[in-house]
Amino acid sequence: MRLSLRLKVSVPVLLLVTPLFLFLYYTNIYSTNIVREKVSESASGTLALHLGGLDELLEQTGIYLLRTANDSMLLELYAESGPDSVNYYLSIRKLMDQWYNDVSYYSVIRSVFVYHQDRDELFLSSREEYYREKEAIREGLSSRLRTSRLPTSQKWEIVTVGGEPVLYKALPDKSGRLLVGVLVGIDSLAQPLLQLDSARSDERVGIVSRDGDLLWGRFSDDELSRIRGHLNDPSDRASASVRLDDDKAYLFVNKPSLFADLNVFILLDERSLLDELPLFQRVIRWIPVAVLATIVILFVLLSRLVFKPIQRLAGGMRTLGRGRLDYRLKEGNSKEFQLITQQFNRMAEQIGSLKIDVYEERMKVQHAELKHLQAQIHPHFFMNSLNIVFHLVDLRKDQLIKKMIGHLVAYFRFLMSTNETWIPLAGEFSHIRNYMEIHRVMYPDRIVFEERLPQQLENAPIPPLLVQPFVENAMKHGFVNNRKPFRIELTASEEAGEDGAVRMVIRIRDSGPGFSGEQLERLNLGAYEREPTDRHLGIWNVRRRLAMFDDERATLSFRNDPEGGGLVELRLPLREEGDHSDVSGLDRR
Structure with a gap:
């Protein structure tokens, strides 16, 4: 039996339309998943950046608590004094004054307190009303204050004080009779997250404990129950879908x-993320119907109006898959394929925008890393300096005491004010001069320090604390011969490079034993920077910052001076005062 022409045409068309429909449907699902994956990666990077800042605040506060419990002489005086002694009241008053300033400085700290377990005494400094906070701590931490056992975990503990969830950590002092504790308010800790919440109206941010209790954010009980189901998801998915009220x-x-048993989460409205794709989906569903309704008219024009556009679409998908996100399809004459082309181009534009967002997040992470590098350098001789002052007091060397304290104040004022990205070279030299004067008080007549700074270079901008690590290394490793004075020379000059550009050269020369051959090889090849250790953290820090600020334009070299001793040379591009446009290598990428 002969088949009708309509059937002969319809069957092949159906056989052609069905794979086309499945292909486009799969393309739509694939593009939806790509969008969700890219948005999830971008949101995860943003969340990790903000959570890193939150964890850094907790880490700094924990270090403050450890330093307070172990190094406070006022706590020792309070622990050893009776309630009837003058030292007792003097130590309490000074502790409260000191902690009042500390609470004002550390924005996340709600309260700092000390509890005397033998006398059941509690004193504190807080942002809250004193007596109300004191009663709240006694009530909320009663079992923890009276026990002699401390938590084995180093993480912050979530407790309820005054009806509010707070983070709590406590340590005993040296005597073992006092318990020093800190309360961190969840609200103040979550303030950086408000930047996430305000960025988009379709985002919701919250903080929950590992047990699923809501610590910060506005969510109903039903919404919180759905969220708990995804907190400890054992799968490897980077994100999940949650339906709210x-x-x-x-x-x-x-x-x-990392430092507390809590999770920070973000919820993104999927409809707003994929607002362009539903139209694409509806168009794909109606393509087979439109083809069947116009089968007779399209039969002759099938090759020109259907197959060629499909081939262009497939070629565009392959081009897009190879990473050419700037590729766009040309619109054809057919309305249906014109819509497909428009949606394809929109999809390519969205994916390109999402990739740019990911790059921007990486740039933000690198900027945060730069700030972290600038904050890594800390003084290593603080305790030795205080010990020298202590002995000078015993010897009643008033003039030396004044001189020592003056240099210490100038030295640490500089360290605490290095939040700027650039400082004048004269400021760095002045800071090193204070550092050397402190050592000269420690070792009189055994250290000689010379510096040469041309007037035209005094205001040349450099990153702060760029030279000090090498002076510290010279003092630490070169000051070994007690038979003759140890000499350190610090000089700055201008030199023309091979390309004709003028560079600033900073040299640190000492009269110590110099570098060994193995040390010179590892230092000049950058081996210590690829595998940084505590002993070479300063060198690693300087190289990282040089790479960020000046890329390949700045160099660092080590060698032995022919006259004896080690020599370190820093060559930097010479900038005019106020010219900081290239503060990071990121700006040139």
Whole structure:
């Protein structure tokens, strides 16, 4: 039996349309998943950046607590004094004054307190009303204050004080009779997250404990119950979908804190993320119907109006898959394929925008790393300096005491004010001069320090604390011969490079034993920077900052001076005062 022409045409068309429909449907699902994946990666990177800042605040506060419990002479005086002694009241008053300043400085600290377990005494400094906070701590931490056992975990503990969840950590003092504790308010800790919440109206941010209790954010009990189901998801998915009370599906991304048993999460409205794709989906569903309704008219024009556009679309997908996100399809004459082309171009534009967002997040992370590098350098001789002052007091060397304290104040004032990206070269030299004067008080007549700074270079901008690590290394490793004075020379000059550009050269020369051959090889090849250790952290820090600020234009070299001793040379591009446009290598990428 002969088949009708309509059937002969319809069957091949159906056989052609069905794979086309499946292909486009798969393309739509694939593009949706790509968008969700890219948005999830971008949100996860943003969340990790903000959570890193939150964890850094907790880490700094924990260090403050450890330093307070172990190094406070006022705590020792309070522990050893009776309630009837003058030292007792003097130590309490000074402790309260000191902690008042500390609470004002550390923005996340709610209260700092000390509890005397033998006398059941509690004194504190707080942002809250004193007596109300004191009663709240006694009530909320009663079992923890009276026990002699401390938590084995180093993480911050979540407790309820005054009806509010707070983070709590306590340490005993040296005597073992006092318990020094800090309360961190969840609200103040979560303030950086408000930047996330304000960035988009379709984002919701919250903080929950590992047990699923809501610590910060506005969510109903039903919404919180759905969120708990994804907190400890054992799968490897970077995100999940959660439906909230507004009957919207949200993309759920969460990150755990390193220093507390809590999770920070962000919910993104999927409808707003994929607002362009539903139209694409509806168009794909109607393509087979439109083809079947116009089968007779399209039969002759099938090759020109269907197959060629499909081939262009497939070629565009392959081009897009190879990473050419700037590729766009040309619109054809067919309305249906014109819509497909428009949606394809929109999809390519969205994916390109998402990739740019990911790059921007990486740039933000590198900027945060730069700030972290600038904050890594800390003084290593603080305790030795205080010990020298202590002995000078015993010897009643008033003039030396004044001189020593003056240099210490100038030295640490400089360290605490290095939040600027650039400082004048004269400021760095002045800081090193204070550092050397402190050592000259420690070792009179055994250290000689010379510096030469031309007037035209005094205001030349450099990153702060760029030279000090090498002076410290010279003092630490070169000051070994006690038979003759140890000499350090610090000089700055201008030199023309091979390309004709004028560079600033800073040299640190000492009269010590110099570098060994193995040391010179490892230092000049950058081996210590690829595998940094505590002993070479300063060198690693300087190289990282030079790479960020000046890329390949700045160099660092080590060699032995022919007259004896080690020589370190820093060559930097010479900038005019106020010219900081290239503060990071990121700006040139």
